[in-house]
Amino acid sequence: MISTSMLMILLQAPLSIHASTAEGDKLVSNTSDQAQSKSAYRFEEVLSLLSTLHISGASKDKLLDAALQGMVDSLDDPYTEYYEPSKGNEFQNAVNGQRVGLGFHLAINDKGTYVNQIFQGTPAEQGGLRAGDYLLAVGGQQVSTLSQNALNQVLSGKKEGDSIAIMILRGEEKKLLTLTYASIQYPIVTHNLFNGKIGYIRVYTFSWNAELEFAKALEDLQSQGMTSLIVDLRDNGGGYVEVAQKLAEHFIENGVFMYEKKQGVSEPQPVEIKEGHSLGLPVSVLINTYSASASEMFAGFMQDHKLATIIGTRSYGKGVAQQVIPLISGGTLKVTSMEWLTPQQHKVNEVGIEPDIEVSGEIETLLRGLLALHTKQLDLELTDTMTFCNQVELPVNVPFKKVGENYYVPARLLAALAQAEIHWDASSQVVTIKSNSSDVGYHVSSVVTGDAFLLNGTSWVQLDAFQKQLSKLSWTASGQELTIHLSQE
Structure with a gap:
């Protein structure tokens, strides 16, 4: 029905046009057709000559793909793209959460790079990798010598069926695992x-x-x-x-x-x-x-x-x-x-x-999301490699430091708990946590001591000191576990 209606419109439209206008349209159309025919001939001629004469022996298909890519590039639009036939499914697969990989996520703490999430039914799970495992070597390269980008490059860019050796540390035991890349449907x-x-x-x-x-x-x-x-x-x-x-x-x-x-x-x-x-x-x-x-x-x-x-x-x-x-x-x-x-x-x-x-x-963003919805109680349980918020495990590591009998956490985390803004004054070396009810500055020392210190670009604030600013906050600690409790009742 739609195609028939379209045909009728095309057939009926010229009936209301005067003869002179119709003739003019016909002349313009013929001229346009001739120009298009000439352009098409020129394109085909260059394509044929290059594929026949160029020393590289480039095929017509390769030259055609390059020409199409040139059209797209001329628009200077990063979102308009041409995919060759062999890569036509890449975009669709990416949108649908499907790609070749191993099926795990990494995080970093003071001890090194570790696995903080494994997806079910993936090569990582099937190959014996577990959450909490520390990576020592990947593909024969020591992880401690690699930047995060370099590590990602070692792990990515593989084809389905490729394998990679991964040396891990689990507790006190080292293990060598071999994982095989596969097409994975990641969670949507x-x-x-x-x-x-x-x-x-x-x-x-x-x-x-x-x-x-x-x-x-x-x-x-x-x-x-x-x-x-x-x-x-x-x-x-x-x-x-x-x-x-x-x-x-x-x-x-x-x-x-x-x-x-x-x-x-x-x-x-x-x-x-x-x-x-x-x-x-x-x-x-x-x-x-x-x-x-x-x-x-x-x-x-x-x-x-x-x-x-x-x-x-x-x-x-x-x-x-x-x-x-x-x-x-x-x-x-x-x-x-x-x-x-x-x-x-x-x-x-x-x-x-x-x-x-x-x-x-x-x-921090998740905590502000929870607090914006007026959650009455908030419990944050932290370990070396695991984080739980109100008994829900999160795929993210929240670091904390034990210095003597004192516990320190990042100032940004405390600002999120207080629903406050955070400001850093480099000249005075003071980090300020400013909420609707209080405005407290913590002098940050270069030495790991006192109410606050600076280490690797992060300001760490002692929980006892911050508790004076946010009285509804309390905490308990046992060895390498820390639980922060916030009551809004």
Whole structure:
């Protein structure tokens, strides 16, 4: 029906045009066709001569891919890309959370680089790697001699079926493991329920399955009596616009999702939600510098409709969207086809989403998200390699230091617990934690002693000293374990 209607429109349109106009159109069309034919002939001629005469013996396919890449590069748009036929699935797989890897995450503490998260059913789990294992050597290179980027390079860039030797330290025992790279489906959505009935949903990518998994997570949390929600979009580089809109439909019945600006249209056009559902609960949305595109679209929607408090750092600033088009002749074209604005028509491209509460750091941002939802009790349990918050294990290590009988933690962590701002004055060597109720400066010593000290660029504050500023904070310690308790009742 659609194709027939289109044909009718094309056939009927010339009937209302005067003969002179029609003739003019015909002449222009013929001229245009001749120009296109000449350009196509010139392209084919150069392609044929280069493939025939050049000393390199480059094939026509190789030269054609280079020519197509040149067209894309001429637009000076980092988001418009041409994928050769052999790489056409790369973008789709990345959006859908699928890539070749081993299936574990690393973290660093004073003792070295260790495994802080392993995904189920992956080569890492099957090969015997465990959370808490320290990496001594990877691919024959000592980890202690490698920067974080260099270590990532050693571990990445492998093909499915490649293997790598990893020497680990588990307790006092050294083990040599051999792991084989495989295509891994990484998590798209995960969820938990914190004490205090605060739901937590992390969306890693806006793939086609993300909305279904988000809906299941939401339903499960609601069945457990969730009274508020955190949506974590940190490090989420985006995905499909339609999926971001589907997620937004869980929070509002009717309203503008975003505005889109397309070629040839003078005014931004609204994209509306018309049959959504109101969650009716307090919500925090967490973002960071790597939250981009569809993540920013969702965060901007929640912010402009005052449906959530946005917490974290300013987002990436990708306010344009692309169409992904499989080419009939082979390969894939990803082309920027529109710019989008938030419901209040705020520009996002090269600007980003500004959070309502600005805070950096993995654990610090999560704590501010929990506290913004008025959690009454907060318990942070810290060990060498594990962190628990209100009995939920977190894939992040929070360091602390025991000096004599005193315990020190990073000043940024304490500022997050106090819902405070933190300021550093290099001239006076004072770190100030400023909240609504108090403003305390801690003189930072270069020696590991006193109320605070500076080590490796981090300000460490003694818990006893900070407890005087935040009386609702208490703590207990046993050996290499530290528990910080905060009461807001």
